[in-house]
Amino acid sequence: MSTRDSGRDTARRRETRARIVEAAMDQFGRNGIDATSVEQLCEAAGFSRGAFYSNFDSKDDVCEEVARYVATECVEACHDILGSASVGTDIVELLGRLFGVAAFSEERHNAIIELQIRARRDTELAARLEAVRADQWPLMLEAAERGATLAGLRFTVGVEESLRILEALYFSPIGEGANASLVTAAAAALLTRIEP
Template sequence: MTDPAAPPSRRRETTRAKLLDAAAQLFAEVGLDAASVEAICERAGFTRGAFYSNFASKDELFLELAGQVATARMEAVRARIAELECEGALGAQITDLAAIIPLVLDVSVADHVGVMLMSEIRINALRSPELAAAYLAQDAEMRTSVAQLITEIVESNQLVLRVEAADAARLMLTAWEGESVRATMAGLAYEEVAQRTNDVLALMIRLIIEAPRR
């Protein structure tokens, strides 16, 4: 329940946030089409009136949610990169490189619901040009951030990339996302999903980066 003593703007923000959280869970569980407005309201503890005072339609809510997920992913990746830079971890040797990339990427999808929700967003992006454009823009931004991270690690350690940094980032993200989906499909616990994705990234790193000859 929202606090009746809170200012109207804060109550509205709280209501929207709860509706978005409830919708995220339902979209992950049953998909966009099967998640009715009534089910979202029931999960959030609000009436249809509260829903339609905040969103014109379920599709509008989904677009806003997709945008929030994309923003949250990028902010999490940027924050983790900044944290690693402060710790001096980006100067680590090649033996630690396979641990750094997973540390950066793991913050962008944290659990089973996150993997399911991102999969639902991708499915609907295939059907919606508007959502597709937003998703591709977010994906390009993510690849750019990862490519910059790879470049910094490679240059600081005088390593050799077998492909361009942008291509390395694309390959790593594709492998990581694909493995996280497959591991989630297999019903693995989060720790096992993380281990599977880390193993795939470690293999990818060995394929695209080589240490200089001594």
Template sequence: MARTVRETARRRATRAKIVEAALEEFGRNGIDATSVEQLCEAAGFTRGAFYSNFDTKNDVCAAVARYIADEYVEACRSALASATNDTDIGELLGRLFSAGAFSPERQRTMVELQLRASREPALSERLALAREETWPLIVEVVDHGAAQADCTFAMDTHDLLRLCEALFFSPLLTADGSNLRLMSRVLEALAVENHPVG
């Protein structure tokens, strides 16, 4: 049973540092090859600090998944905020995919999380819950981006995002970094101008 611990600013900062260290270490070494000691060393804390914030490495995995999902949403909102009404969808996508949230390091960490979740049903359930909480926000910013670029997509937004996920996490496309390029091409190809010129 999960324990209840009072949340303080110091505790939040400690947890954030451990999660940020896990983002890098999991992507670099893999989750199973990253020990609690390595996480603590990378974050600058002791084992005691780790276990006062997380019960298991899977707790860290769930926190990392939520962190990345929130980072995606923030990257989308930031890209939209920097766009104007005459920004075309290609330019908007370029701004979005240049964000750190879509970096190869983040991608590797997410692939690691998915692999671990495929072997551990309890973690899979926790990641699914985090996804359910953030998915509507991602759909919202994509729909808002399309409206800002004055276009719609020739595919349901949910299905479109699932297609993009498949491209983003495909091991066949990550080696040469073509996943983001293909995602952009697919999104541009499926974008239909609401008020075409001429």
């Protein structure tokens, strides 16, 4: 097989995995992880069980990939929005723009809550999801610090502690829209104007 053919196989494999992960986010968010079978994932993605098992060993592998996908999407969305924001941006407007992107959609919100519930019952999955988080956490901290700086604000407690509080509020299972409002209010309480 030529390098060119190998590259196409790799691209095709990435596309297959991405479609399965996107189907999983939708199905997990709608039905829950345990109530979603491999067959349902395959049907939603438009693939056979063979395609699933040639890319993933188990549903937990998909769970890990969903967590990685959502975390990466979230970081990229934050950086895109912060990259187009100007100094003096209103923090409420900035948070509103962040919550308006696909990374914070209701399906992803529900899928992440489902992952958290499953991880509480499965220590191996919990460790896998924590490794994904460890990869992305420094980038989230950087985005939070940059957002505060652009808004002319600073965190009244450490940025890591603040972000953990905001994350806990956002992913509490009380409803995506209400969570965005809670996080916006909490962010305002955790931030103070930088004095010139």
